Amino acid sequence: MRTLLVINPNTSAHVSALLQRHVQAAAGSGVSVRTVTARFGAPYIACEASYAVAAHATLDAWAAALAGGAPAPDAVLVGCFGDPGLFALRECSPVPVTGLAEAAFATAARHGRFGVVTGGERWRPMLQRLAQALGLGERLAGIHTVAPTGAQLAADPAAAQRLLAQACRDAARQMQLQAVILGGAGLAGMAAAIQPEVDVPVIDSVMAGAHEALHAMAPAPRRERPGCDVPWAGVSRELAALGLPTPG
Incomplete structure (x- = not known):
């Protein structure tokens, strides 16, 4: 079964549940939708600072979803109207990424x-x-x-x-x-x-985002390994694993 990962960049479990319900309804029974919630940040995004933190949280949530060798989904939807982290996640993801x-x-x-x-x-x-x-x-x-x-x-x-x-x-x-x-x-x-x-x-x-993400699931070549081009320090273990190995 194809899978769609929805990332809620804020820490509200209520918003995650709302996203899960509406996106799964749009996807139907042929696609499994999994919604994950940011592990840190604000309960809602309403300013430049909370937006910047949410972009980091989006990348962290993606990395956590891949932890332990978990298979990548067929597409990713950034579940925030404002799309924090959209371009960064698209750059390091092997699958299509869109935002609300x-x-x-x-x-x-x-x-x-x-x-x-x-x-x-x-x-x-x-x-x-x-x-x-x-x-x-x-x-x-x-x-x-x-x-x-x-x-x-x-x-x-x-x-x-x-x-x-x-x-x-x-x-x-x-x-x-x-x-x-x-x-x-x-x-x-x-x-x-x-x-x-x-x-x-x-x-x-939300419906526009769901339909776009589902449409993007059409078979396409994937990058061999998701990741970024620099080593990171001071971020979560999962996110650090997406960067280059630390020298030495």
């Missing part, structure tokens, strides 16, 4: 001009930077952030649904969008609930 934001941006861009609705003001520059890095900066019309963080929104789904539906309507009208992304691992499933209230397609970042 990357997949959602690509999905929304097929409709034309798109925007993002998400929780937490500090996400705006981080998401704009990611869009530029992915070559989609010109398609991204804007980012509408609501005051609560993604974690706070997930804690009160009914209130979150009302707030986010209005935010999506406002963003679509004000930015003249062809699609709007509802971004955040903790918001999985909410896009379908608010879609009837919004006139343009509402993209669920």
Whole structure:
């Protein structure tokens, strides 16, 4: 059976359980989904510092998943809307790697001009930077952030649904969008609930990520050995094993 590894870059077991449920439902019975949680870092990512730590935690979680000679999965999904560690993990992984934001941006861009609705003001520059890095900066019309963080929104789904539906309507009208992304691992499933209230397609970042990762599982040559090009010190034993052997 093919396998998909989902890495939650924050330390919230609740978010991991949500990712596991929604991604496995999208994958169906033919793919085994395994979600792992960051071994260190923040319970939710809401600033540059927590994002930087989450990138390290993503690599560490990948290394821990391969510890003891465990076989590599067929694909990896970084389960955070913001994709911390995406490019680094892709560089040292022998299998395809995608992230929630990357997949959602690509999905929304097929409709034309798109925007993002998400929780937490500090996400705006981080998401704009990611869009530029992915070559989609010109398609991204804007980012509408609501005051609560993604974690706070997930804690009160009914209130979150009302707030986010209005935010999506406002963003679509004000930015003249062809699609709007509802971004955040903790918001999985909410896009379908608010879609009837919004006139343009509402993209669920978790579903977009799941579909992209599953599509990437098509047979392709793998690198012989996952790893990096320098020796590391002061990191976990598992992560150190992915670097070059320490001289001497």
